Amino acid sequence: MDGQAAIYPGTFDPITNGHLDIIERAVACFPRVIVAVSQNPGKAPLLSLEERIGLVKEAVAGLDRVEVDTFEGLLVDHAARRGVGVLVKGLRVASDFEYELQMAQMNRSLTGVETVFMVATPQWSFLSSSLVKEVARFGGDITSFVPSEVARRMKEKFRGEA
Ligand code: COA
Numbered sequence: 001m002d003g004q005a006a007i008y009p010g011t012f013d014p015i016t017n018g019h020l021d022i023i024e025r026a027v028a029c030f031p032r033v034i035v036a037v038s039q040n041p042g043k044a045p046l047l048s049l050e051e052r053i054g055l056v057k058e059a060v061a062g063l064d065r066v067e068v069d070t071f072e073g074l075l076v077d078h079a080a081r082r083g084v085g086v087l088v089k090g091l092r093v094a095s096d097f098e099y100e101l102q103m104a105q106m107n108r109s110l111t112g113v114e115t116v117f118m119v120a121t122p123q124w125s126f127l128s129s130s131l132v133k134e135v136a137r138f139g140g141d142i143t144s145f146v147p148s149e150v151a152r153r154m155k156e157k158f159r160g161e162a
Helices: 017-029 049-059 075-082 094-111 129-137 148-158
Strands: 005-010 032-038 066-071 086-091 114-119
Touching (some): 005 075, 049 066, 075 094
Parallel strands (some): 005 086, 086 114
């Protein structure tokens, strides 16, 4: 078991400053952080898996001790494959908690994997990937909510759609 690492999972469609905030703070708590990009076809992501991974890699490029990987299927199986016993999840608002609590309990009963919750910085607690996409789709300015490369990519993606 790699007691040194924690996995921060998500769809990251796309990564936002809220995700980045959690990653930066997780790095301060764990020797290594693996950002695991879920293929998540059920969520019908706007961006391809390769694009999402590329944008996450670009966003964490300046951070030491952060690795980016991907998984499909159960998160607990991925954690077991990587030999990681801790998951990191962010909590933005109270309603996140109910859902996350259920997932944490299910994951722990499946393999014993632990979940550590980090409370979102209030500045980012209203952010979600869907909201960012909606604002971008209709021509709104998302530059203060996402890394610059994400803003550029979203603009390109929605050019002519607004
Ligand atoms: N800042 C900004 N946005 C945040 C955030 C933060 N700190 N934390 C969460 N969000 C947003 C996400 O962008 C996402 O937004 P969206 O719904 O608009 O796209 C939303 O909140 C939900 O985030 P999250 O709970 O992290 O879900 P996710 O879809 O990104 O990823 C998985 C969820 C991949 C971790 C989960 O579905 C999973 O484990 N899947 C694998 C299958 C499995 O094991 N299932 C059994 C689970 S018990």
